[in-house]
Amino acid sequence: MAQGNNETLNPASKDDVLKGMHQMLKALQDKDSKTTAALNQADVPSELSTEERRQAAIKKLMDSIKNVEEESQPQGHAFHSREDAAGIIQSSFEANVMPELQGFSEGNPIVWIPAGIKGILEHLNGKFPFQKATKASRIEIPNKCKIALLGDWGADNDHAKNVAAQAMTYNPDYVIHLGDIYYSGSSSECETFLKNWPLKGEDGKPAKAKSFALNGNHEMYSLGKPYFTMVLPAFGQEASYFTLYNEHWQFQGLDTAYVPFSISGGCVDDRLKVQWDWLKQSITENPAKRNILLSHNQPVSAHLSELVAAQALMNEARQLLQETRLGAIYGWFFGHEHRCTVYRDDVTSALFRARLIGNGAIGHHPQEEAEPAKDESGAACAPWKWVNRRSFEDKGVVAISSFALLTIDEERIHVEYIDEDGVVGYEEAWLAGDQIGVGTKSS
Known part of the structure; x- marks a missing residue:
């Protein structure tokens, strides 16, 4: 230092x-x-x-x-x-x-x-040019496989290394980073990120076509150049958005950091329209498949300090549903906030299941709030049904880091929220025909 x-x-x-x-x-x-x-x-x-x-x-x-x-x-x-x-x-x-x-x-x-x-x-x-995906970024995956989701994991610290080690004990077929390489996604930090990446190929480098990385706000602090020119080629990933699909599900990896809290770019950057059109086309052309969105930024929040920015992405979600169909988004995993929160489906189910897994590496005090923050109307912040409150008491009450493991079995997905010490804090079952995900265990 x-x-x-x-x-x-x-x-x-x-x-x-x-x-x-x-x-x-x-x-x-x-x-x-x-x-x-x-x-x-x-x-x-x-x-x-x-x-x-x-x-x-x-x-x-x-x-x-x-x-x-x-x-x-x-x-x-x-x-x-x-x-x-x-x-x-x-x-x-x-x-x-x-x-x-x-x-x-x-x-x-x-x-x-x-x-x-x-x-x-x-x-x-200005920013590094936004990269357009081709049909090569629509990738078929098996009907039975495992996907590990690491959120805000790009820190070269013990928490990140513990999370990576735990994830690999489950032998995931795919590992996806939801964004943020700290502190600014510099070339050296991206090199370290790739060196630490848990899923390796035979050459000891990140396993291509099995590893994916979304863009985060910290990557954009270096204008996105190291992310686009180093991380994506190392993963064999042509763009910052992609679709993984099988017979029942589509996992839509999205860039919400190139233009903060936006999929379409809105009136800020029309280069992102290709991503918006990609997502709409993927949804409309495959009506039988359930869509799970993956992004760095959050569309909902239980905290007022994060809510204002989240509303822009939520507005785009509503627009997407209007332009495709109600129920097109089955679920949404995201990071950015350094917490792990399962939001209440009875509040968000009209749109999607919302899951925050942004506690992949960054140490902080565990969440203490008993209820979500409220604005003047009392209705804006999203309530939760489970929050990871575990911590390392012997390390100054530092919150534990974790990741999500998705075990896909045809129409079913078993979701586990696993801590860096191996404890499964919460798990739930998602079924393609269901309207509500059901939590089955919490600690």
């Missing part, structure tokens, strides 16, 4: 992230020589002068500092900013994921500031 002024900066601490952002801002304002060199090395339009680059970085940092100051960090939660510049700086704190910094001396903020500045300035280039 990089240091500044003989002080260790912790990327999981909001105070330290802000401290680092202010150090970077001062280095830019003081026209430090290393900082100036970084400005000129950044991959941005060559016609921009050094001073124009400096002012662009200063403006971005000042805006980001204000946004980070307003972000909350619940007690006991590791800080994972929703602000792209902060995510880049968090990556920069970690010397082990920034090999280009090894030539600088320790004990100096210049160890991490140049890489952070280059990352921030490269946002002037």
Whole structure:
């Protein structure tokens, strides 16, 4: 971990992230020589002068500092900013994921500031191009198979490694990551993600056509470039959306991070219309199959702080049902919130079964609320029927991480929510002909 002024900066601490952002801002304002060199090395339009680059970085940092100051960090939660510049700086704190910094001396903020500045300035280039899927991304799977879903798993820590090891004890046929490679989906972080990936091929690399990765907001902090150019090729995956199907089911992997909380791109980016059309076509052309959506972002939430953004994706879900058919979405697994929650089907069943599995690696305090938060109307937040409240008491009451295992047996799917220590916290049976999933065990 990089240091500044003989002080260790912790990327999981909001105070330290802000401290680092202010150090970077001062280095830019003081026209430090290393900082100036970084400005000129950044991959941005060559016609921009050094001073124009400096002012662009200063403006971005000042805006980001204000946004980070307003972000909350619940007690006991590791800080994972929703602000792209902060995510880049968090990556920069970690010397082990920034090999280009090894030539600088320790004990100096210049160890991490140049890489952070280059990352921030490269946002002037815009996102990596959205990739269009072809029929090769519609993949047939057996009527009997196992799928492991890992949500927010892309952290190189013990929780992630425990989850991966537990998942592999069940010999899954497919493993799908629901997105978020921390802290900013940088090239080095994506390399580590691939190295740690649990499902290996004969060559020791991720098993192609068996491994899938959805896009997350943290991947987009690096404009999506390492995700699209490193992770997807390693998995043999041509786009950030896909369909796995068999005789009874369709699993629709979706990109809701390229444009945050959107499948279609809306009025923000019309490049995502190909994904929206893909999903609609897959549903309408296969009316006998039940659809299970997979995404990073959540369409519902029990927490007010997450609800506003979720409503945009829920509105798209309603639009999708209007343009296809009511009941077209059987269920939806998602991450983003670092919790594991089975929402009540009697509330969401008119649309879909909602399942949050975003506690794949990031340590935090276990959920304590007895009831979901409510807005002024008391109706907006989604109630749950089960929440994973387990924790490691001997580690400062750190919430346990987990994953979901789907055992598909023709028309039936047995869903297990399995913790990193092997405990099955909850399980339920989904049947293609049912309207409601039935929970069978909780701890």
